[in-house]
Amino acid sequence: xxxxxxxxxxxxxxxxxxxxxxxxxxxxxxxxxxxxxxxxxxxxxxxxxxxxxxxxxxxxxxxxxxxxxxxxxxxxxxxxxxxxxxxxxxxxxxxxxxxxxxxxxxxxxxxxxxxxxxxxxxxxxxxxxxxxxxxxxxxxxxxxxxxxxxxxxxxxxxxxxxxxxxxxxxxxxxxxxxxxxxxxxxxxxxxxxxxxxxxxxxxxxxxxxxxxxxxxxxxxxxxxxxxxxxxxxxxxxxxxxxxxxxxxxxxxxxxxxxxxxxxxxxxxxxxxxxxxxxxxxxxxxxxxxxxxxxxxxxxxxxxxxxxxxxxxxxxxxxxxxxxxxxxxxxxxxxxxxxxxxxxxxxxxxxxxxxx
Numbered sequence: 138x139x140x141x142x143x144x145x146x147x148x149x150x151x152x153x154x155x156x157x158x159x160x161x162x163x164x165x166x167x168x169x170x171x172x173x174x175x176x177x178x179x180x181x182x183x184x185x186x187x188x189x190x191x192x193x194x195x196x197x198x199x200x201x202x203x204x205x206x207x208x209x210x211x212x213x214x215x216x217x218x219x220x221x222x223x224x225x226x227x228x229x230x231x232x233x234x235x236x237x238x239x240x241x242x243x244x245x246x247x248x249x250x251x252x253x254x255x256x257x258x259x260x261x262x263x264x265x266x267x268x269x270x271x272x273x274x275x276x277x278x279x280x281x282x283x284x285x286x287x288x289x290x291x292x293x294x295x296x297x298x299x300x301x302x303x304x305x306x307x308x309x310x311x312x313x314x315x316x317x318x319x320x321x322x323x324x325x326x327x328x329x330x331x332x333x334x335x336x337x338x339x340x341x342x343x344x345x346x347x348x349x350x351x352x353x354x355x356x357x358x359x360x361x362x363x364x365x366x367x368x369x370x371x372x373x374x375x376x377x378x379x380x381x382x383x384x385x386x387x388x389x390x391x392x393x394x395x396x397x398x399x400x401x402x403x404x405x406x407x408x409x410x411x412x413x414x415x416x417x418x419x420x421x422x423x424x425x426x427x428x429x430x431x432x433x434x435x436x437x438x439x440x441x442x443x444x445x446x447x448x449x450x451x452x453x454x455x456x457x458x459x460x461x462x463x464x465x466x467x468x469x470x471x472x473x474x475x476x477x478x479x480x481x482x483x484x485x486x487x488x489x490x491x492x
Contacts, residue, residue, distance in 0.1 A: 184413035184444050185209055186420045187453040188460060191389045192406045198246035205410040206250060208453040217255030219324040223247055226330045226346050227263045227274050228397055237402055239329050241280050243387045245287060262319055264294035264349045292319050295353035306374030309366040314378050315355040325382040332391035332421055334400060334464055337368055339432045339472045341397050342418040343384030347375045369434040376442055384417040385410050393464035407460050415443035416450045426463030428478040439490045446490055
């Protein structure tokens with residue numbers, strides 16, 4: 138695994154006034170996009186994805202994550218001395234309602250695993266989509282007190298200092314992307330989403346989770362600028378520009394139905410991990426009973442950001458069949474229609490997917 142970009146020369150700081158003009162400019166991209174594509178293409182072949190059974194949040198989740206890291210070839214040699222940003226999914230709901238988000242038990246288990254491998258620092262960052270009050274969110278998801286106990290730093294990515302990078306994806310009209318400055322201050326970015334269906338894109342997993350890295354002070358609430366630019370294209374642009382290093386999906390209890398906020402809990406009992414985010418999300422989708430080739434942003438990520446082809450994914454840990462459970466899809470939601478695999482269909486090989 139190559140070292141990331143704490144001193145990325147393609148990043149630059151900018152005033153917020155100039156940023157708002159620059160980040161919304163509609164022109165093409167240049168060399169940065171080609172370089173990002175090259176970086177991801179080497180990940181495509183034979184991507185390893187780990188599935189760990191986790192029947193509840195009370196089991197030893199740190200050991201499961203440690204086992205997953207080991208199965209992915211990530212040990213102390215890769216982690217020692219690194220600064221690691223964990224990006225969970227903390228989606229706010231109506232006050233007092235159940236928060237179906239990345240659970241603190243999974244987040245702190247990842248912290249423990251990375252610290253055991255010698256990480257120099259592990260921090261947590263999130264930029265919730267609807268609520269500008271980050272302290273309210275971390276209090277409601279039961280994170281606030283534990284941050285003090287665990288001596289962890291939380292970064293409000295909606296209101297962090299800003300940097301600007303060229304849009305390496307070029308799938309939307311956004312010429313540049315404004316990002317939290319923390320992105321340039323860490324060595325690894327770990328996407329830690331909740332396994333969910335999604336009202337607009339069908340399924341939200343580790344790639345879509347990076348919407349929460351985009352600062353609300355630039356893109357609004359709920360990241361309206363990105364919605365106007367096109368959600369599916371922005372998922373690809375953000376991932377190709379940010380270049381995350383690892384995904385750890387909380388699928389112990391997911392969300393089905395009208396997600397990512399209005400759905401219902403779905404016990405699934407898994408943690409899904411990998412360094413190739415399209416492959417991780419494709420595996421998670423298959424666990425949910427969803428054909429990843431029918432999720433537009435996953436289909437378009439194939440061959441550009443990674444692979445979603447079953448014959449290019451090396452399965453570690455549990456098999457998909459042993460944990461698969463169909464998530465409820467809603468007929469009146471257009472993004473849910475046609476997501477089930479065709480009856481009697483086989484996994485589509487790499488040759489059957491366009492790059």
